[in-house]
Structures are given as structure tokens and as C-alpha cells.
Amino acid sequence: MSDHKNILFIMCDQLRFDYLSCYGHKTLPTPNIDKLAERGVLFQNCYVQSPSCGPSRMSTYTGRYVSSHGSTWNFVPLRVGERTMGDYLRQSGIKTAIIGKTHMIADKEGMELLGIDPGSKRGVEISQCGFEPYERDDGVHPDAVIEGKPKPRYFSYLNERGYKADNPWHTYANSTQKTGSDDINSGWYLEHTNDPARVADADSETPYLTRRAMEFIAQNMDRPWCLHLSYIKPHWPYVAPAPYNDMYGINDLAPVKQHPSELQDAHPIYREFMKHPESQNFAQDDVREKVIPVYMGLVKQIDDQMGVLFGFLEDHDLFENTMIVFCSDHGDYLGDHYLGDKELFHDCSSKIPLIIYDPRPGASEQYGKTESALTESIDLLPTFLDFFDIEIPEHIIEGRSLSSILHGEALPVWREYAVSEFDYSFKKALRDNLSLEVKECKSYMLRSEQWKYIFHDKFRPQLYNLITDPDEYFDLGNDERYKSICDTFAEELFRWLRYRKTRVTMKDEVIKSWTELEKQLGIFIGLWSEKEEIKKT
């Protein structure tokens, strides 16, 4: 082991915070992840800045809210010039690579305007959100998406392993075998989702990416690195290889979080989301009973792979100098609240698991503790900069380093409320049904210790009392008795919007030291004379 420091930044895709035994799941033991929590801090209230892959990740990678970086939904490119984790770390000589998913879409038009060749070294860095693309693989590869593009390395790996097809990702890793036939069932459809994937466990995505991570680490023992190991699962297609596909059954399901009151007088936006096919399907018990065991299997597979990976780190003494972060990019409704997928703000969608193991002296006293402070995924980047002793540009980054929590320093209030945003303008049916313009399709969540307040443009807010109603069944946003609470939150959101960091080219410190600078420069505005600043009357 050398004296430099590393960060292993593990992210799962669509992993609900409460589908790990250390977060309370009763029938899904995740001993390896639990063990990481025992030697780190488990954050109980970490929220993503948007409950959707793309914007959530762009916030995590830039340390900025969605309103600030502007990449509001999955296919919106991150504008050139938004600084990312990779940019900050690379400048300090830390090798920063991605294995797996970022959901980054390059701003080709912006690059063209600035004369940056997307194929140049800098162009590739910009296109890859600052990460070196050791193995970029966003994990969703339908034929039409990959047509004409270079295929991910995983494709040739599968081909070499004997899974012969133009698109082995779909044909093998994310499909199941039709019973008594050579035909296959596409994993896109829930109907056959609990049959085994057509690949062996070892050849499926999670173990493959884990091995790639160990390769990267082995190759970089002699230098500081930050590896973003970004798993594709348990994100849909919900397909798992044997034995994970039928490791769990109906009896293992956590009770569904549905309450008839949710169907009565539902908020118009919520009601529209309940109409989506994924919601209509997941609202049904037999769909949940078919799919959730597979989802659990995919989580179990990740935990098993964490065992492999952490063992590898132990063998190489890497726990001595490597910060290990385990988290997700958002959750999954799985039928709770009569919804499927994600994108609204209930905890199962907007809250993520976050476990951080910090190898630094001073952190060990906190090992095994849980932290209830309201944290945000944008806190990770400043935490990483802090870990590497890199100055945090406070005029750009909107998150807050977690170092003080990791080191047990007393803090009065960490954060009054966590914020998450969602841009649903891409949902045509919703836009049409509610007669909304694109710019009006924005929601904002403010989650304080007691309340979850959701602001909607053009509609009344939603409000949940998380102390009396932790399951978020009873929307008080239409109740006159809570109007003043809603108004106070609206004021807070108004303030929050005013404080977004758009002045990214000048530090507050420069402004504070500005006094007299004009005069030092010889710029004198409206002075009377050399001797007399103000004319004597």
C-alpha cells in the first residue's frame, strides 16, 4: 500500500434505499453492504436532486442542483463548461475513471461552437462528464440505440464467451428463454421477467463490471485514483441470471405501501403518473409478486459482488487509504403508492442509500453509526474534494462536504431542507391532459425534518407530515389548516431559487476583497477633487 489516497465511488441504478438489510429490509439480507455500513457511516436521509437517472447523476457529478446545471431530464446534454467530478480531480493529478453508467449526453453543439473536437482528448473528457471512459456502459442498449455506434466492450465479451448475436446484451443478458422453444422472451416485458437470463451469473452485467473494476484497481496501485463503479442494475430490464432469478418468492415481499386515500382526490400530477403503464402494472399485486423477487435477486447479486470486491480490497490493503462510497441514483416505486418506476418524490423514489467508509484518522469513531441529517447527493463531490485536500469552489458547488459528519464534528443544523426537482415536460400525455406549456412542467420537493412539501407550477402543492405519516399516504396540500406551512415552504423555495449559483466565474472571496480595488486601479467615480472626496457645502 502506498501513501496516496483513492476513492471507490460505487453507484447502483434504481436501487431503493430500503432494499438493503442495513436499511431495514427484513427478507433481503445484504451482509456485504451491511459490513461496509459497520465500518462506515450510514446516511438515513440522503436525497437525490432529481428522481431520474440523467439529472440526478449530472447533479452528483457537478455538485450542483438541476436548476443550476440545466440538464433537466435524461436526454438533455450537460452544457459544455459545467465542471464535473472528473474535471476537478484530474486537475489535481488524480486518475478518475468510469466503469459502467453515467447517462452523460455530450453537448456537441456547445463543443462545436467552442471549436472543440469531440474526438480529441479534451473532447472525450467533456463528452464523458470528465471521467476517463475505462468502460463506459449505460446499460440500456436496444438495437435502434446502438445502430451505427461503437458497441460497448461488454458486447464483444459476451460474443467471445459464446453468446453469439449482434446484440447479445438484449438477446442473452436481458432476455429469458421461451419454455419449450428456441424463441426468447425479451426482458423488456414483465410477463416472463422471473425466468433466468440467458447468461450465466458470471457473464451477467454486475459480475462483469466488478471484474473490470478490479482490473482497473490492479493497474493503478501506484497512483491516486477515483473510480466510479456505476452498476447498471437493478434498473430495468428486470432480468436476473440463475440463481438470482428465483431466489425470492411471494413470501419475501415487503408489504406494499398503498392506501386507498391516495386514490381519492389525488393531486393532478400524481394522478397522471398513476395512469402510466408502469404504474398500472405495478399497482397490481400479481405483477409485483412476479417482478419484485427478481429485483431483489438483482440486489442480492450486487451484494454478493460487493463481497468479492471488498475481499479484493482487503487483500490489497486498500481499506487503509481508500474511501468507499456506496449509493444509488434514485429509487423505484415497485407499486408503492400505485406507481411504477420513479420520477416523483415519495421516499422510495427520491431517497437513496448512502454509506461512506472513510479511511482517514479521525473517522474511525463514527464507524457503524447512522446519520439522520438531511443530506443530498450533491454533497458527494465536495466530500471527495475535501478528501483529496482540493479547495472546494463554493461559488460553483452547491453541495456541502460530509467530512465533518464523517469525523463526528458537532454541527448545529446540517441543512434545513433537502431539495429535489423534476422536469416532466417530456411526458406528452400529461402535458396535453393538463394543458401545460413545457416551461410549466416543473416540480420541486423541499424535505425538512418534519415535512415533505412539493411545489407544482399551476397546481396546488402537496404536503406530507413525515412524523405522523412516515409512509406518505395523506396529502395535506389541499387542507386549509396547513396553508401557512405551505406558504412558508413556498417562501423558502422562492429564496432557494434566488440563491442558485449562476455567477460561476468569480469567487465570493474576490467580491469580499473588492473594497477599494477600483480606487487602487485609479477609477474614481464622482469624487469632487483630489483632496476632498465630497464637496463641502
Place this chain on the structure above:
Amino acid sequence: MSDHKNILFIMCDQLRFDYLSCYGHKTLPTPNIDKLAERGVLFQNCYVQSPSCGPSRMSTYTGRYVSSHGSTWNFVPLRVGERTMGDYLRQSGIKTAIIGKTHMIADKEGMELLGIDPGSKRGVEISQCGFEPYERDDGVHPDAVIEGKPKPRYFSYLNERGYKADNPWHTYANSTQKTGSDDINSGWYLEHTNDPARVADADSETPYLTRRAMEFIAQNMDRPWCLHLSYIKPHWPYVAPAPYNDMYGINDLAPVKQHPSELQDAHPIYREFMKHPESQNFAQDDVREKVIPVYMGLVKQIDDQMGVLFGFLEDHDLFENTMIVFCSDHGDYLGDHYLGDKELFHDCSSKIPLIIYDPRPGASEQYGKTESALTESIDLLPTFLDFFDIEIPEHIIEGRSLSSILHGEALPVWREYAVSEFDYSFKKALRDNLSLEVKECKSYMLRSEQWKYIFHDKFRPQLYNLITDPDEYFDLGNDERYKSICDTFAEELFRWLRYRKTRVTMKDEVIKSWTELEKQLGIFIGLWSEKEEIKKT
């Protein structure tokens, strides 16, 4: 004359809207500018997006509000990637040059991050706000500012003309002669401001820049161009060459706009600005009586030069294909409201003159008309794009093309309110006196037909009834009877903030056409089966 089109975009610096005879000045005849108004449209209510040089100009050049482009005050660089007038026009093959001031500060850190050499062609374009620097001259050149930097061309011009000095801008063009002595009086100080500048009229800044403009035009007769002729005056130092220095006297002064009520219970921010030296000086009649005649002379000199320039255009038939825009970047208090300089939102500071001559067929019926609609300086860029038949990127640009007004098309409401913003965080005394953090130092003006509402973080708003109180003497922001009006404006500002255009990498049209695209791509979220989208219960 050829069949292409041009734009001559003339901007003065710190020219008050009401210091032109076509805008009602009684004793300052500006016949040449008036004549332009007779053959164009005079906009009575055009507001700048910040009453300060830098942020106002960055808004004009990007077509975006200050909150969106982030260059909140004079010395804050415009972030790399913010598209400017020059960027849009250059891409369409239009030669776009600057003669005079832009106040652009290059984002060197941003360029470095993107691997852009500031000395490269693209680097220079980015550093010059997209304009080709035919003659960049920001017009304020104290010794300490120019030290070690390449000197503006105007310096060598003056040297060649016999004005020998290291800094002839200060020593000659912006200083006056001490009576009975070889010593000079610096034009920075108001005391001797009405003595003549130490250069001949022809060698002073305004005629020099005018000649440079004619040179540019003569060199580019055979191609479309957009020339930003950006005068430095009547901005301080308030020094004019003979005969303009004493063309006007005390009897020519417009009545000062001061009312004792303004001193009683003044808003805390306003009160702080009244403490500034320029305010303390300009609040005094004898200072006003000394300086304003010089200010008027500088305006008169501009008008005379407009005569020269417009004559040149006539001689070359350029009125046939050239849009001519005359405006300013903000006003000047000149003692009104007990204030000097600019930076607050009274009309004399935040409103500008705007005259547009449009040579296109269809515009002639509007010639000589005045337009009272609430316009903003960010409307210019989209107007220019429209003029050149370039598509306006509505997801980026926040202004609105004035073409429909120029062509007399009926419109229900142009704009509910004009918005202007100001960041006063650079004022240390104010920050300290009022115990404000940097992020709290923001004000926003919303100006509707009847009201001017000013929102201040941490303080009560200001409110003026422009119908009963056009001189803005009576601040109603503290009057309970107007609370509901203020609350409504606060709601509007809250909405305005939510609608800022930060999603600059994807057009609304792409979002609108997104429907089904995921399915076309082969991405199926939560469908039951190939045949049955939703499982039948």
C-alpha cells in the same frame, strides 16, 4: 449598394433616455438622433436588464437575463459557452465587429479547463464576447489598469497627433488644463470638469470612434455585417473638448428630480446608495450645475457625430439595407433622487433610449412612431437574428424579437413587466452596514404599465405608482394598503425565477416531439407483454 443586409448597432455609455430632444429634453437639441427617430420607431419604455455597464451589456449581447448568464457585475467574466451576438451572427457568415466598449471580461479559467488557447482565433472570439475586435476600447484606462497590457489603438493615434504621454487617454483626452500653470487637472475629479479637455474635438473619443466606424463600413461594402459602434461617452470621466465643454450653462439644466419625501424613511438599500460620494456630490446643486452642462455637451457631441455618420450612410446608400439601432447601456442619476452614477432602478438609471430604423419593406409605415410597450435590451439580439433570417433559439434567448412592433403588427400584450436585476455585493460598506451575506445582495425590478416593484432580499420591497407618481418620489412599499400588490409582484418574481432558461442544450421542439421516441428507440418501461401494454386484471 448590394442586396445584402447590415446592422449598425450604436450604443452610448451612461446616456440617460431623457437627454435627447426626441425624448423630451427641452434645452438639448439632438437633431440628428431626432431625425433617426423620424425614420424609425422610438421606444419609450425600454429597460436594461441591469443598471450597470457589464451586466447590462452581457444581457444585451447574450439576449439573456443576468440571473441566466451569471455575469452579475462589472468585473465578473462571462462564462465560456454563453452564446453571444457575435457567435450567432458569425455562424451565419455575417461579419460582426466591435468598435469601442463591450466591458467583456474573458473567462480565462473556463477556457483553460476546456483547453482553449485565449490567443487562438476562437479564444479571441470568446474573449471578445463574440465580436471581432476591430477596435476594442472600453474607455476607462487609468495607469494601473493598462500597466503591462497592450495599449488601445487610440493611445498611438493620440501620440501620433502630437499628444505625447505614456497615457494620453488620461493626460489629454480626459484631463483639463490647470489655469496659469503647466499642470493638469485630472478629469476624474468633478471640480474642474467643465474646463476643456486637452484634445481638439476631432481627436477626442467620440469623433475618433465615428471615423473608425466609417473606415470599417467602407472596408466591408461587399458583405453583410453587424457593427457594434459602442461609444464611451457620456460616461465619466465627465470631460469634453471645446466647444462642447461650455456649450450649456446653468439655465439649460432640466429641473432636478428630488423630493424631500425621498429622504424620509428611505428604503435601507436606497439610503446606503445615497451615502456614496457620487451621490453626496451630485445631490448638491452647484456640483450639478458644474457637471451636467458637460454631460450635455458630451451628448451634443455624439449627436453631431451622428450627423457625420448618417451623412456617410446616406452617401453610400446604406439606409437602403442597414438596420440602425441607437441606444445606451443604462442611464445616469445626475443628482436626481439624491443619487449619482447609476445602479438603482429609477427610470433615469434603468431606462434607456432606443431608436430602431428598419429598412425592410413593411417597416416604413411605422416610421416616426413612438412605441410605449415594455421592451428590454435583451430584445435586440432576437431582433437582429430575425432581421438576418436566422432562427432564434427560444430555449436560450429570453428576449423577444421587436420585428412585429417594427412592422406594425397588432399584438395583445407585449410583456406584462420588464425585469432588471442588480447585484450590489461588491459594495463592502453597504454589506457591512446592513450585515448582508454576498448571496443576499440582490435586487430585482419588475416594471408593469402602472407599477414599479423592487424586490430586495432581507428587506421590504419598494413600490412606485408610475401613473400617479411618474417621477418616482413616493415609495409605497412600506404602506400596508399596497401589501397585496407587492405580494402579487413577489409571486410574479417567484414565477419569473422558475422560468429562467438554464436548459440551454435542448430545444422545446425536441421535447414536444419526444412522445413515443423512447418506444421507437426500443426502450419499454414497465410494459406487461409484447401484446398487452397493461396486464389485464
